[in-house]
Amino acid sequence: MSSGGFETLPNGASSTIKPWRVDIPQESLDELNVLLKRTPLAPPTYENSLPDAEDRHLGVRRDWLTAAKKHWEDGGFDWRKKEEYINTFPHFKAQIHDDALSSDFDIHFVALFSKRSDAIPIVFVHGWPGSFLEFLPMLELLRSRYKTADELPYHLIVPSLPGYTFSSAPPLDKNFTIDDAARLFDRLIVHDLGLSAYVAQGGDVGGRVARSLASQYEHCKAAHLNTAPMPAPDPSRLQSPISALEHEGIERGNQFTQTGSAYAIEHATRPSTIGFVLSSSPVALLAWIGEKFRDWTDADPPLDTILESVALYWLTNCAATSLWSYRQVFGPDAQTHSSEKWYIGKPFGFSWFKKEISPVPKAWVELTGNLVFHRQHDKGGHFAALEHPQVLWDDVEQFLAQVRGQCGF
Incomplete structure (x- = not known):
């Protein structure tokens, strides 16, 4: 278990959350x-x-x-x-019953918890073929910077999506969607961890889950994404110009x-x-x-x-x-980041990485939410948290500093 007290659950956390260790037979x-x-x-x-x-x-x-x-x-x-290294971070499992699916889930997550009363909870959501491993370099940066839980100004929570690694698989008798994952994670943060407000961050599948959280759950006060794949919108709707570098990104996405x-x-x-x-x-x-x-x-x-x-x-x-x-993203009834259902009306930040597989221009992204923070980087790809953890973290932290007052933290 990690030193520094980062494994101490927030006050009010459910007794159904148990410490856990990775131990492959x-x-x-x-x-x-x-x-x-x-x-x-x-x-x-x-x-x-x-x-x-x-x-x-x-x-x-x-x-x-x-x-x-x-x-x-x-x-x-x-x-x-x-x-052995993975287990130097605090791991937990939460038992969650989901009424909508009439199913029980064990949700695995890694976390660094703060002991500060003003700590901002951030949930980081991975994609495919990623996992919680993507965010360990970022957690390493934070636990190196803040030596104890008394210093850490954030609750950093990295859950494993249902069906991934150590979380329960989706039920056998029902279709499972991005919105189902978002509902489980909101339940984990608010009900099981006892945190009344939080920020969501993610890319790939995690970006879609974060978007669902921000657009549909009142306790999610803001979202920061590093992917936003979407079809080209009607040019008449664009509010910002598209740079030469962004045009290169569009071509990369088309390719x-x-x-x-x-x-x-x-x-x-x-x-x-x-x-x-x-x-x-x-x-x-x-x-x-x-x-x-x-x-x-x-x-x-x-x-x-x-x-x-x-x-x-x-x-x-x-x-x-x-x-x-x-199926929800590429199937016949696909939903994209530009869908009205997933519009983020809350403070929304976005980080653009040059070698992302589908780098979307700012002019497109701002049609999908209340975009108040945007950073463009000339390096980094699809696995931004893994490739450039310091760069991505700096963006997240600057975004939070900018919107903290609006979010009530």
Whole structure:
């Protein structure tokens, strides 16, 4: 457990919230190692063996996957070492009954709690193929800056989405949506943690959940996002000019739609099929997720960073249970950030990262909410919290300083 008192729950927190630790059974690790060693790779093909080592436009290269698999199966990646670090942060599980779905959930979350009476609660929500791991570098920054819970001016709460890693999977008999996840998280923050007001932050699926929280729940007083994918609006509605750099971003987004979004259509239209594929082989999961961590960032993350996320998905068996959000976003009745239902009428901040897979101009984003804070960065991609935790945190903190009075904190 972390030192500094960051594990102390806020006054009024429910007794159903219990401290928790990550402890993967050794037999699961042994089974994983056997599967890695016994799983064959596809034979060399033109598509996976293009001559330029950096050419990935037809998918994962065989040489990279071969090297990554060998590093993993030979013990170059040590899960227990990663697990030990993960457990230096306070973990919890909350038992939540959701009346709307007539279902019970265990919601896992990592947190650094403050002992200050004026602490601002912030809930950080991850996306796919991310997890709570994305925000650990940011939490590390904060616990290094503020040595004790008496100094920390925020409650930092990082829940695992239902169906992801250590949170319960969605029910088997009902469709589960982004708005369902938002309802559970609002319940977690307000009812179970006893916090009467909070701010939501997120990207990817987490950005949509944060938008749902801010637009539909009174206790969520503001939202900061770092993604906002949406179709091009009617030019007559735009209130701001679009810069040359933002036009480049639009082109990047169009290119991604044409050549990089097939995974999302598969998740949305055939989640059962791809769920079986990804749950049957850790090497298949490595190819599917590893591609995203390499293609959606402005610089390739260290291999161990990729393997940490892939291993977590495999060891928690969440490859199939984490795909539920795609039907709502890419299916026939898709909702986007520009939908009227998800308009943020509260203070709204946005961070634009150049190498995001679909960087949306400020002129588009401000049509989706009361945009009062906007920052543009010339580096960083889809996994902003993981890639540039200090940059993203600085934006969040500046946004909070600007809107604190309006939010009643």
